Amino acid sequence: MENILQFQGISKSYGSKKALQDVTFSIGAGKIVGLLGTNGSGKSTLMKIAAGLIQASAGTATVTGVQVGLETKSLVSFMPDRPLTESWMKVRDAIQFYKDFYSDFDSEKARRMLDFMNLNERDRVSTLSKGMNERLQLSLALSRNAKLYLLDEPIGGVDPVARTKILDAIVEFYSEDSTVIISTHLVRDIERIFDEVIFIKNGSIVMQEEVEDLRIRHGKGVDDMFKEVFAE
Numbered sequence: 064m065e066n067i068l069q070f071q072g073i074s075k076s077y078g079s080k081k082a083l084q085d086v087t088f089s090i091g092a093g094k095i096v097g098l099l100g101t102n103g104s105g106k107s108t109l110m111k112i113a114a115g116l117i118q119a120s121a122g123t124a125t126v127t128g129v130q131v132g133l134e135t136k137s138l139v140s141f142m143p144d145r146p147l148t149e150s151w152m153k154v155r156d157a158i159q160f161y162k163d164f165y166s167d168f169d170s171e172k173a174r175r176m177l178d179f180m181n182l183n184e185r186d187r188v189s190t191l192s193k194g195m196n197e198r199l200q201l202s203l204a205l206s207r208n209a210k211l212y213l214l215d216e217p218i219g220g221v222d223p224v225a226r227t228k229i230l231d232a233i234v235e236f237y238s239e240d241s242t243v244i245i246s247t248h249l250v251r252d253i254e255r256i257f258d259e260v261i262f263i264k265n266g267s268i269v270m271q272e273e274v275e276d277l278r279i280r281h282g283k284g285v286d287d288m289f290k291e292v293f294a295e
């Protein structure tokens with residue numbers, strides 16, 4: 064099976080703070096993967112390295128076998144935990160902005176997603192609620208034709224109704240030959256959509272399992288396993 068994302072011995076420090084320590088894993092094509100860890104465990108750092116936004120202090124990261132850098136930017140669509148859009152924009156300006164910026168942006172798909180999300184192209188980004196803004200950011204990220212989608216806390220801080228809508232949209236609109244990695248600590252709400260999970264604790268990977276194997280091997284769901292691994 065083709066590796067979509069591979070990390071080999073990746074470490075990252077911010078000054079004396081070690082955010083990632085000797086992280087090695089690989090993820091195949093056609094999966095929705097949960098990157099699960101408590102606050103400060105290194106999830107955003109890992110995603111930013113995969114997206115080519117920050118550099119690792121040591122190790123190698125590849126996307127479809129290509130070392131992360133300029134060439135992989137067109138393969139990876141990243142939804143950061145803070146919006147990339149500007150507050151003066153209307154929803155349609157945000158779409159145009161992405162279209163201008165990314166040659167792989169599919170405007171037709173964006174329109175279908177906006178419709179599904181109950182977003183109006185005339186709405187001003189600054190007036191959107193947090194949940195509606197997350198819906199917009201997700202629509203923008205998933206409307207690119209990428210190999211790898213990195214969604215950093217797509218359901219952070221939104222109500223259960225918005226969460227369900229966002230998760231339904233991911234399942235509905237992701238294309239099955241790509242891979243989606245979703246970071247979160249809100250495991251219970253989201254575990255139903257994962258094929259595979261990676262647990263990250265204090266900057267190290269402590270578990271990577273197919274969800275089905277986890278159930279068979281440990282007789283537990285992802286949320287129970289998460290609570291056990293991260294118990295303090």
Ligand SMILES: Nc1ncnc2c1ncn2[C@@H]1O[C@H](COP(=O)(O)OP(=O)(O)OP(=O)(O)O)[C@@H](O)[C@H]1O
Pocket residue numbers: 077080081082100101102103104105106107108109248
């Ligand atoms: N720019 C930075 N400068 C210094 N330390 C940083 C920086 N970014 C992250 N860190 C530290 O690195 C560690 C990992 O942070 P990271 O944001 O990757 O974790 P996270 O799992 O995404 O956390 P959260 O769920 O709270 O967003 C944390 O201890 C954090 O304080």
